[in-house]
Amino acid sequence: MPENDTNSSFGSVESAMAAVDLFSELEPEARSRMAAAASFVRVPARTQLFEAGSEALGFYAVLEGRVRLYQMSPTGKEHTIHAPGPGDVFAEAAVFKGRNYPASAQALEDSLLLFFDRHKLRRAIAADPDLAFAMLGLLAQRMRLLVNKLEAVTLKEVPARLAGHLLLLAASQQTEQDGELPEPATTVTLNLAKGHLATLLGATPETLSRALKSLASQELIEIKGRRITLLDPEGLEEVAEGLV
Ligand SMILES: Nc1ncnc2c1ncn2[C@@H]1O[C@@H]2COP(=O)(O)O[C@H]2[C@H]1O
Numbered sequence: 001m002p003e004n005d006t007n008s009s010f011g012s013v014e015s016a017m018a019a020v021d022l023f024s025e026l027e028p029e030a031r032s033r034m035a036a037a038a039s040f041v042r043v044p045a046r047t048q049l050f051e052a053g054s055e056a057l058g059f060y061a062v063l064e065g066r067v068r069l070y071q072m073s074p075t076g077k078e079h080t081i082h083a084p085g086p087g088d089v090f091a092e093a094a095v096f097k098g099r100n101y102p103a104s105a106q107a108l109e110d111s112l113l114l115f116f117d118r119h120k121l122r123r124a125i126a127a128d129p130d131l132a133f134a135m136l137g138l139l140a141q142r143m144r145l146l147v148n149k150l151e152a153v154t155l156k157e158v159p160a161r162l163a164g165h166l167l168l169l170a171a172s173q174q175t176e177q178d179g180e181l182p183e184p185a186t187t188v189t190l191n192l193a194k195g196h197l198a199t200l201l202g203a204t205p206e207t208l209s210r211a212l213k214s215l216a217s218q219e220l221i222e223i224k225g226r227r228i229t230l231l232d233p234e235g236l237e238e239v240a241e242g243l244v
Helices: 013-017 028-035 118-126 129-155 158-173 194-200 205-217 233-240
Strands: 038-043 048-050 058-064 067-072 078-082 104-107 111-117 186-189 221-224 227-230
Touching: 013 028, 013 038, 013 111, 028 118, 028 129, 058 118, 067 194, 078 194, 111 118, 118 129, 129 158, 158 186, 158 205, 158 227, 158 233, 194 205, 205 221
Parallel strands: none
Antiparallel strands: 038 111, 048 104, 058 111, 067 078, 067 104, 186 227, 221 227
């Protein structure tokens, strides 16, 4: 790892970058300079991409599939931190600060990724302030997400975190505008196994099950296996904000 795969359905690295939010706004010239630092990596499910503490060689963007970032607790339990899917970027902080990845990464599904080599990328950024701004924007966005998550874990109950997560999933699986609620009856698919979703929400699997059932009994959601229908997005938002 990383290994080149030129048989991507995305064609060139440059055209694949258009599918990644972070890069979609870049000027064509900046994008092509950045593309020079990147290569396709195709990995089967369960491939270990890197281990926490290993040397940070670069960062990744997901084109297809899903990856899980996790850390080990002192008792050896894995805690899922996030699960980037198509269009998401991960491990970007390691490119700027620190020589080591702070978390481990494993492919959850067969995945197609773009890998950006740290050294090549730094050269491209040094030559192009637009690229520097794009990367700063990404770091700022990541920090906002982490602050929201910290707030949720420290101040909110599990049903509120779960409701927020379901609304986020709906937003990422559809194309809602920022801040807009999904339509009632929108269905989302839980793309993480229960144990992973539980640690992502800072809960035990039992508490997560109870929270799902509690939202279902309030007729806010309907559960069909991994498919969850959001019956009342406004009600879910009130739960997510801790209003009820
Ligand atoms: N990945 C998942 N995470 C959580 N719940 C899930 C998941 N997939 C399906 N479910 C459903 O949500 C239910 C929550 O309560 P149970 O654990 O009893 O049973 C669970 C399943 O019916």
